[in-house]
Amino acid sequence: MIPGEDAYDVTVDVDDDAVEDLLSVRPADVDPAEELSFARNVFVPLTTACRYTCTYCTYFDPPGEASLLSPGEVREIVREGADAGCTEALFTFGDDPDDRYERVHEQLREWGHDSVHSYVREVCEITLAEGLLPHANPGDQTREQMELVADLNASMGVMLETTADVDAHAGPRRKEPGQRLNTIRNAGELGVPFTTGILVGIGETWQDRAESLLAIREMHERYGHVQEVIVQPVVDNERWSGGSPSVEDLRRAVAMARDALPEEVSVQVPPNLAPAREVVDCGIDDLGGVSPVTDDHVNPDYAWPALRELESIAEAAGVPLRERLPVYERYLPADLRSDDFDGEPAGSPPGEADAWVSERIRDAISADDEAGERYRAVIGGGADG
Numbered sequence: 603m604i605p606g607e608d609a610y611d612v613t614v615d616v617d618d619d620a621v622e623d624l625l626s627v628r629p630a631d632v633d634p635a636e637e638l639s640f641a642r643n644v645f646v647p648l649t650t651a652c653r654y655t656c657t658y659c660t661y662f663d664p665p666g667e668a669s670l671l672s673p674g675e676v677r678e679i680v681r682e683g684a685d686a687g688c689t690e691a692l693f694t695f696g697d698d699p700d701d702r703y704e705r706v707h708e709q710l711r712e713w714g715h716d717s718v719h720s721y722v723r724e725v726c727e728i729t730l731a732e733g734l735l736p737h738a739n740p741g742d743q744t745r746e747q748m749e750l751v752a753d754l755n756a757s758m759g760v761m762l763e764t765t766a767d768v769d770a771h772a773g774p775r776r777k778e779p780g781q782r783l784n785t786i787r788n789a790g791e792l793g794v795p796f797t798t799g800i801l802v803g804i805g806e807t808w809q810d811r812a813e814s815l816l817a818i819r820e821m822h823e824r825y826g827h828v829q830e831v832i833v834q835p836v837v838d839n840e841r842w843s844g845g846s847p848s849v850e851d852l853r854r855a856v857a858m859a860r861d862a863l864p865e866e867v868s869v870q871v872p873p874n875l876a877p878a879r880e881v882v883d884c885g886i887d888d889l890g891g892v893s894p895v896t897d898d899h900v901n902p903d904y905a906w907p908a909l910r911e912l913e914s915i916a917e918a919a920g921v922p923l924r925e926r927l928p929v930y931e932r933y934l935p936a937d938l939r940s941d942d943f944d945g946e947p948a949g950s951p952p953g954e955a956d957a958w959v960s961e962r963i964r965d966a967i968s969a970d971d972e973a974g975e976r977y978r979a980v981i982g983g984g985a986d987g
């Protein structure tokens with residue numbers, strides 16, 4: 603049983619035979635991708651407050667020390683990103699700051715907000731006005747929280763990390779896989795194109811990795827909303843000295859992801875944290891976001907490689923490098939897809955949603971202005987590294 607499965611009423615049936623099959627997959631069993639993609643983004647570390655204390659994480663700050671970007675600071679970052687030719691504002695957060703973070707909540711109240719999510723709405727509006735597409739990763743979210751901000755995001759995300767109960771998540775406030783799956787389910791029910799992934803090397807077993815990937819597959823089979831799955835190795839930092847998985851283990855984990863997931867779901871390895879060149883033949887087809895203007899605030903010790911580095915990875919692999927938006931093209935309506943789009947359109951979203959992206963996001967992409975032109979140039983394949 604996955605920890606938290608009952609509490610969140612989110613049953614995932616992972617078949618034992620499927621786990622066994624996946625455990626036998628090796629890099630030689632999967633085909634390398636025919637092209638690699640990336641997104642041009644800016645990191646917006648909206649708040650470093652987090653109710654959890656994962657032992658491998660340097661992102662969160664304790665109560666009293668956590669930061670909260672002001673609307674003016676957000677505007678400055680996203681404007682700089684838009685000026686530099688980015689298309690995505692990647693909002694990073696801790697997970698729903700609890701009531702120990704009095705200063706953060708006081709500040710939010712001063713700005714007229716009773717929750718982080720209500721504030722996210724305001725900063726997404728700022729972002730769209732400045733010409734970037736928001737992609738928010740606010741940790742675990744209830745359906746109501748996600749619903750409050752979904753229409754202002756091109757896509758959203760949360761790492762599943764693992765379905766296992768690992769010590770790295772231990773402590774008085776324990777992050778539960780069931781809650782993560784609940785968030786992924788909420789996104790599916792709301793028709794939100796979604797990014798998730800596994801974290802490799804935090805104490806999980808190979809069996810756990812296989813189960814985690816198959817749980818993601820099951821969520822995607824139910825709702826069709828998982829656009830990409832990140833395979834991210836844990837890395838040493840000031841809070842984690844447990845080391846990273848070996849290249850050989852990472853190659854196997856990436857190959858398992860490629861094998862477990864349907865073809866339309868991208869498999870991503872973040873080149874600032876993983877030896878992308880050494881796993882590029884294991885089925886990855888995306889290199890994540892690259893930022894010309896801000897550091898990777900989640901892992902500040904590991905600066906994003908320059909765009910040239912991504913080109914060089916693609917060149918070494920002998921495949922083209924293509925820029926993409928934070929929402930994958932197959933989730934866009936037909937009139938916004940490029941003429942040479944040859945993928946499988948995502949079909950209708952589940953539930954009551956009439957489209958995978960809201961009218962606000964569709965309008966932003968099709969707008970007859972500088973930002974709209976930038977987005978459509980990316981969709982049209984006109985922009986590369």
Ligand code: SF4
Pocket residue numbers: 652653654655656659660661662695696697741777
């Ligand atoms: S990994 Fe995420 S949930 Fe865990 S402490 Fe860091 S910010 Fe919080």
